Amino acid sequence: MYKCTRCGDCRDKFTDLEPYICPAREHTGGFEPYYARGRIQVARGILEGRLRYSERLGETLFSCFCCGNCEKTCGGGIESVDITRAMRSDLIDAGVKPPIGIEQIASNIARTHNLFGSTEERTWEEIGVPSGGERLLYFPGCIAQHWLQEIVFSTTQIMRSAGTHFVMPGREEWCCGNPLLLTGHLDLAKEAIRHNLALIRDTGVSQIVTSCPGCYRTLKQDYPALGRMDLQVLHVSELMRDLVRSDAMEFTASIPERVTYHDPCELGRRSGIFEAPREIMSMIKGLELVEMPRNRKEALCCGGGGGVKASNPRLARRVALERLDEAGRLGVSKIVTCCPSCKMNLEEAIVDASLSLKVLDLTELIAQAMGITEERGKNRKP
Amino acid sequence: MGHNLLRPLAAIVGEEYVSDDDFVLYSYSRDSSPFPERVPGVVVRPGSTEEVSAVVVLANRTGTPVIPRGGASTVCGIPAGEPGRSIVLDLTRLRDILDVNIENMTVTVQCGAPWSKLYYELGKLGLYTPCVWFPGYTGTVGGSISEAGNPQFHQEYGLFGRHVLSLKVVLPSGDAVQTGSAANAHGTIFSRYTHGPDLTGIFIGDHGIFGVKTEATLRLFPLSKTRYGCFGFPDVEKAFQALHNLSMLQPSPTAHTVMRSAEAMGEKGVDVWNFAYCVIGLDEEELDRKCERVARVCKASGGGSSTKAGERYAEILPRPWDLCSKLTVRGMTCSYDHLMPRDRAFAYFKKIQEWYDSHKQDFADYHIGRYDWYGFVENALIYSPYFAFDDSDPTARKKALDLFHEVLRLAVQSGAIFIFADQDVGDIAASAFPSAYFSLLKALKRAVDPNNIMNPGMFRL
Numbered sequence: 001m002y003k004c005t006r007c008g009d010c011r012d013k014f015t016d017l018e019p020y021i022c023p024a025r026e027h028t029g030g031f032e033p034y035y036a037r038g039r040i041q042v043a044r045g046i047l048e049g050r051l052r053y054s055e056r057l058g059e060t061l062f063s064c065f066c067c068g069n070c071e072k073t074c075g076g077g078i079e080s081v082d083i084t085r086a087m088r089s090d091l092i093d094a095g096v097k098p099p100i101g102i103e104q105i106a107s108n109i110a111r112t113h114n115l116f117g118s119t120e121e122r123t124w125e126e127i128g129v130p131s132g133g134e135r136l137l138y139f140p141g142c143i144a145q146h147w148l149q150e151i152v153f154s155t156t157q158i159m160r161s162a163g164t165h166f167v168m169p170g171r172e173e174w175c176c177g178n179p180l181l182l183t184g185h186l187d188l189a190k191e192a193i194r195h196n197l198a199l200i201r202d203t204g205v206s207q208i209v210t211s212c213p214g215c216y217r218t219l220k221q222d223y224p225a226l227g228r229m230d231l232q233v234l235h236v237s238e239l240m241r242d243l244v245r246s247d248a249m250e251f252t253a254s255i256p257e258r259v260t261y262h263d264p265c266e267l268g269r270r271s272g273i274f275e276a277p278r279e280i281m282s283m284i285k286g287l288e289l290v291e292m293p294r295n296r297k298e299a300l301c302c303g304g305g306g307g308v309k310a311s312n313p314r315l316a317r318r319v320a321l322e323r324l325d326e327a328g329r330l331g332v333s334k335i336v337t338c339c340p341s342c343k344m345n346l347e348e349a350i351v352d353a354s355l356s357l358k359v360l361d362l363t364e365l366i367a368q369a370m371g372i373t374e375e376r377g378k379n380r381k382p
Numbered sequence: 383m384g385h386n387l388l389r390p391l392a393a394i395v396g397e398e399y400v401s402d403d404d405f406v407l408y409s410y411s412r413d414s415s416p417f418p419e420r421v422p423g424v425v426v427r428p429g430s431t432e433e434v435s436a437v438v439v440l441a442n443r444t445g446t447p448v449i450p451r452g453g454a455s456t457v458c459g460i461p462a463g464e465p466g467r468s469i470v471l472d473l474t475r476l477r478d479i480l481d482v483n484i485e486n487m488t489v490t491v492q493c494g495a496p497w498s499k500l501y502y503e504l505g506k507l508g509l510y511t512p513c514v515w516f517p518g519y520t521g522t523v524g525g526s527i528s529e530a531g532n533p534q535f536h537q538e539y540g541l542f543g544r545h546v547l548s549l550k551v552v553l554p555s556g557d558a559v560q561t562g563s564a565a566n567a568h569g570t571i572f573s574r575y576t577h578g579p580d581l582t583g584i585f586i587g588d589h590g591i592f593g594v595k596t597e598a599t600l601r602l603f604p605l606s607k608t609r610y611g612c613f614g615f616p617d618v619e620k621a622f623q624a625l626h627n628l629s630m631l632q633p634s635p636t637a638h639t640v641m642r643s644a645e646a647m648g649e650k651g652v653d654v655w656n657f658a659y660c661v662i663g664l665d666e667e668e669l670d671r672k673c674e675r676v677a678r679v680c681k682a683s684g685g686g687s688s689t690k691a692g693e694r695y696a697e698i699l700p701r702p703w704d705l706c707s708k709l710t711v712r713g714m715t716c717s718y719d720h721l722m723p724r725d726r727a728f729a730y731f732k733k734i735q736e737w738y739d740s741h742k743q744d745f746a747d748y749h750i751g752r753y754d755w756y757g758f759v760e761n762a763l764i765y766s767p768y769f770a771f772d773d774s775d776p777t778a779r780k781k782a783l784d785l786f787h788e789v790l791r792l793a794v795q796s797g798a799i800f801i802f803a804d805q806d807v808g809d810i811a812a813s814a815f816p817s818a819y820f821s822l823l824k825a826l827k828r829a830v831d832p833n834n835i836m837n838p839g840m841f842r843l
Contacts, residue, residue, distance in 0.1 A: 002774035005714055006414040008455045008520030012474070014499040029398040030427060030475070031406045038409035045408045057405045073519075 001040055001047070001083060003076045010036035010070035010080065017298045021073055024063045024308075027318040033060045036070035036080035043087055053091040058098050061088050063315055066182055066306035067265040072297055081270075084306075088184030098183065101310030106185045109192065113174040115142035136166040137205040139219070141212030142175050143340035151211050151340055154367040155236055161370060162248040164239075166209075172199055178214040178266075181222060183307045190226060193218075197227040209234040211363070213267035213339045220271070235267060237338045237362055241276040244283055251369040256286035259365075260332045262323065262346070263299035264339030277338050277362050284369045292326045300326065302337075304345030320349035324357060334358045336365055385424040387446060387469065394436045399427040399475070410451070410460075410470050416714050416771075416779050417459030417806045422449060423467040429475045431550060431558055431596040438594060438835075439556035441469055447838050448554075450590040452494060452525025457717050459806030461590070462839045473524060476596055479503055486572045487602040488547060493524025493595040510605040512539040515638070524595040529802035530587030532719060536759040537629070538637035538662055539603075541801065543586040547574045550597035551585055554831040561585070562599065571599045584826070589804060590837045592830050606662035608637075608700035609669045611676065612692040613685035614654045618643070621655035622731060622756070624683035628659075628676065629724065629758035635672035637662040638699050639757045646753040646768075647691035656692030657685065660699035713751070714773035716786035718807050719766045720798040727763035730796050731756070734765070737792055741785060745769075748781040764801075805840060812842040 013021050020026045022035035032038025039061070045051035066081045074080070092098060108117035138159070144151040159166055174196055180189035200208060208231055210216050220233040243249045261281065267273045274296045281289050294300045303309070303319030324346060327335050335357060337343055346359045385391075385402040392400045401407075402424045411419035423446075428434045441448045447463040450471045454460070463470075476494035482504070483489070489511055491500055497513040500523065504510055512533035514521040526533075530543050539545065548562030548571040563569050565576040574582050585592055615621035625641050628634060638660040644652035657680065661672040688696075722730045738745075738752065745752060753768040767789050771778040790807060793800075794814045803811050815823070820842075827834070827843050834843070 002772065003713060006412060006455070008414070008453055011520055012453070012496040012498065013519040014496050015502060019499075029401065031401055031425060031472070032409035033405055038406075041409045041412065042405045045405070051405055051408055054403075054405070056403050060405070 001043055001078070004037065004040045004078050005076060006037050006041065007075075008037055009073045009075060013073045017294060021069050023065055023067065023069075023301050023303070023319045023322075024315070027315055027322075028063060033057070034063060036074070036078070039064070039087070040078065040080060040083060043083055046087070046090070053094045053096045055097055058091050058096055059312070061091060062099050062102055062183070062306075062311035063308060064306050065265070065301045065303070065308050065319070067301035068269045069265075069301070072269055085182060085184065088182075089186050090184075092184045099311035101313070102183045102307055105179050105183055105307065105310050106188060109175045109180060110188055113192070113195075114146050115175055115179055116146045118146040120146075134165045134167040134203075135206045136164060137200060137203050137208045138166045138168050139173060139176070139208055139210040139215060140168075141210055141215040141340060142179075143344055144211045145173065148340050148343060148361070151343075151361045151363055154361065154363040154372070155211055157372050158240065158243075158249065158363060158366055158370060161372060162243045164243065164248070167203055167205065169199055169203070174199075176210075176212070176215040176218045177222065178218040179307060181218065183310075193223055193226050197223060197229070200229075200231065205231060207232045207234060209236055209239045211236050211340055211361070213264045213271065214341060217266045217271050235271070235273055235276075235338065237267070237273060237276040237280065240363070240366055241279050244280055249366070249370060251284050251366075252371045253369050254286035255284055255365070255369055257334060258288045258290060258330070258332045259334045259336050259360075260290050260292050260327050260330050261295070262292070262302060262327070262335050262337040262342055263296055264337060264342045265299070265301050265305050267338055268299055269297055277336070280362065280366065281336065284365070287365075287369075290330045290332060292330065294326065302339075302342040302345050303349070304341045309341075309345055316345055317349050317352065320345050321353060324349060324353070324355060328355070328357060332357070334360050336360050336362055338362045385467075387440060387444060388424060390440055391424060391426050391437060391469070394440070395426055395428050395433050399429065401425050410454075410472070413454050413456045413458070413460045413804065415457040415459055415806075416716060416773060416783060420460050420462050420465050420805075422463060422465070422470040425470045425472055427472045427475050431476075431552060434471065434473075434552045434594050434596055435556045435558055437469065437471060438552050438554060441835050442554055442556065442833055445833055446835065448594070448835050449837060450524070450528070450594045452522030452528070453496065453520035454525075455520040456525070456529065456802065456804050457715070458802060458804030458808065461805045461837045463837065471594060473594070473596070474522065480597065482507060482509070482602070484509075484602075486570075488572060488599050489602055490571065490597060490599045491523050493522060493527070493598055495523050497521050497523060497526065504602070505605055508605045510603045511600045512536075512542065512545050512603075514542075523598050523600075527586055527595060527598055528588060528590050529804075531802050532759050532764055535637035535660070535662060536757070536764070537634045537639060540760050543583065545601040546582055546586055546598060547571060547601055548599040549582055549585050549595050551593040551595050553593045554833065554836050558596070559593075587801070589808060589840050591827060591840050591843060593836060604664065606664060607666070607669060608660055608662050609673060610658070610660045610696040610699050611673060612656055612658040612688035612696040613677075613680040614644070614656055614688035614692060615683070615685050616654065618655050618735070620684040621657050622728065624657060624680045624685055625756065625758060626724065626727065627679050627683065631675065631679070635661055635675040640695065640699070640755050641757065642695070642753070642755040644689040644691055646755070647689070647695055649689055649691045652689055654689050654692075656688045656695065658688070658692055658696035658699060660696070713770040714779070715753070715768055715770045716782050717766050717768040718790070718800060719764055719802065720793050720800045721759065721762040721764055722796065722798050723762050724758070726797060730798070731763070731765075733792070733796060734767075734789070737789060744781060744785060748778045750778065750782050750785065762799075803841075808841050815841075
């Protein structure tokens with residue numbers, strides 16, 4: 001924190017690619033604490049006893065998308081997302097109420113071990129009945145598991161079709177802890193992580209694959225800090241790329257469409273996976289992939305990151321609409337992404353704004369290209 | 383207790399763009415320097431000249447100090463105003479490019495626009511205007527003009543002010559005035575000079591004491607090709623000699639030069655002084671010719687291969703925006719640029735070296751790094767002392783500031799001109815104002831700003 005020279009590169013780094021750095025600053029009143037430089041100054045004020053946490057400050061802290069674009073531009077290597085996470089946690093420890101949506105996330109997970117507070121009995125065992133000796137654990141993540149179940153169906157169908165044996169934890173899968181870490185609920189996060197670590201160890205698998213970039217980054221970066229993880233963590237796009245490369249998957253159907261790809265922040269900028277999804281799409285017959293001006297490291301957040309969808313849905317919507325506008329200008333009919341959270345936020349903005357765009361998870365596109373057209377699992381809650 | 387003007391300000395700019403939350407105010411209490419924090423009373427982000435005008439009228443009526451603010455990446459201390467009461471005008475919503483006139487070769491831009499935006503947008507049209515080179519991403523057009531700083535390619539284009547043709551300024555009365563050729567009510571903006579005094583000049587380097595700049599019209603140039611290089615010198619005097627000799631050539635072959643030790647460029651224990659340069663030209667032939675001249679002068683002064691850090695530094699010179707993020711010394715710094723005329727430059731340079739020698743132990747004891755750089759602009763040496771330290775250590779911070787004040791006083795007493803100053807450096811600069819000069823400045827300030835609401839205290843006014 002004390003390395004910050006307040007140069008402001010995290011605010012205005014206007015280039016051919018990016019007209020601004022921080023979506024929170026751009027779509028709010030834009031005062032200094034809405035982006036990294038000002039927020040770090042506030043953190044310093046708190047640390048030095050000049051400021052105290054308040055609900056108003058909480059609103060500002062929870063408007064950060066944790067997209068990491070500021071970290072990308074910072075020459076000083078300041079980890080501002082971690083600073084924001086720590087401030088959120090301190091705020092809660094100080095007894096200050098976070099925005100109501102954030103409390104809801106924590107209480108849902110505490111009560112039901114998933115983001116949505118869903119208590120429905122899942123029957124995933126029917127999809128991946130373990131035959132014993134599976135080396136791969138499929139960990140869909142809360143959003144795919146409880147909301148966008150089409151992602152789970154397409155993923156499992158592809159894996160089965162490719163001859164990949166896997167096991168799913170079903171109701172034993174708890175939230176990975178990512179939303180808790182992002183929203184400052186460290187104790188709950190540790191509890192979830194410890195549970196999942198034990199679960200993973202019990203299955204005896206050597207690989208874990210997830211549909212969710214948030215789960216992916218947390219499994220890969222946060223879990224090892226809390227317990228031994230002797231297994232390989234994969235995002236589903238990496239697994240699918242490997243299956244394509246090894247000819248285990250065959251794209252039989254042509255998809256003569258113009259689509260664009262939205263890089264999820266947690267998968268791209270924060271985990272460095274940019275090319276795997278693109279490589280897969282380049283192999284689909286007839287598919288034309290056109291890039292948005294802000295792509296890969298420069299990609300704009302979908303608006304759903306950092307818990308903002310829960311804390312400030314209006315802000316999340318504004319950013320989503322900007323991203324959709326960027327895609328719409330390319331004349332595409334569909335946006336492909338690899339993140340259930342991005343899909344959820346973009347889809348809801350599309351519905352609200354009555355746009356004609358459609359958002360597809362990469363696995364849905366792959367299933368279509370493999371000729372697996374069956375649509376199952378559309379079981380969204382109102 | 384909220385600020386007493388919160389509601390009327392919200393009525394002007396909208397509730398979303400005014401705040402007196404303690405954490406917001408605190409985040410506006412510093413610039414990019416270790417100088418003391420100064421917490422304002424309320425922050426406003428106006429979206430038009432009209433809104434700026436209405437805020438200033440309100441401030442004037444209530445006698446509330448106004449602190450205009452651009453990118454706040456200055457290094458000379460945040461204006462004092464009246465802590466707890468001042469209105470900070472955060473001008474960064476005013477960031478549109480309003481007009482590019484290719485026939486008259488002018489660009490009109492809102493003053494809160496970051497230079498990087500102007501640079502990239504003009505570049506698409508094959509055009510250029512001398513832009514601030516450090517920190518180019520954050521620095522705003524208005525902020526740089528208020529500071530009269532040195533732009534990228536300063537040896538080619540000179541100081542900033544030369545290319546400012548006209549300004550739209552909201553005066554403390556709330557009236558917006560357009561300077562330059564707009565003095566003719568029937569005319570347009572195309573020239574700095576008009577039938578009367580150069581009123582544009584009064585606002586260049588004024589640090590916001592005379593009004594709030596909302597629009598600037600700048601001179602345009604064709605976008606040049608660039609080439610860069612670097613020579614290494616075994617000792618600082620030889621490097622300095624080469625730099626000086628090059629600056630004497632008319633026209634100067636170099637557009638931008640930076641002399642810095644390899645150690646200050648991050649190569650510990652390497653006893654080489656690097657001289658990085660950039661030349662600009664409209665075609666390859668011109669670049670060839672200029673590079674040959676640079677090489678001749680440098681070799682004659684004992685220049686040879688540079689270090690790797692020197693090469694990396696030179697590579698960045700044509701892309702000023704990357705200097706901050708790629709080459710900046712890590713950690714908080716005390717730095718400022720000042721000018722010393724060429725005929726006094728070497729003696730001053732020696733004096734500075736002696737001062738450093740006499741304080742060597744202080745720098746070592748408090749782990750304060752030295753990263754000075756030198757160059758030439760127009761007819762003067764441009765020199766920036768640059769101390770870096772661990773900002774989490776209050777004793778190191780205090781020592782660095784004490785040393786910095788000493789070197790600032792040495793500069794002033796040696797006849798240096800600060801091309802940017804702000805509150806803390808400006809205070810030291812003002813200590814050397816001759817009384818007649820200070821009286822004129824005070825009279826001008828009183829005439830334009832009788833209630834002294836604009837940046838009160840700046841330059842001891």
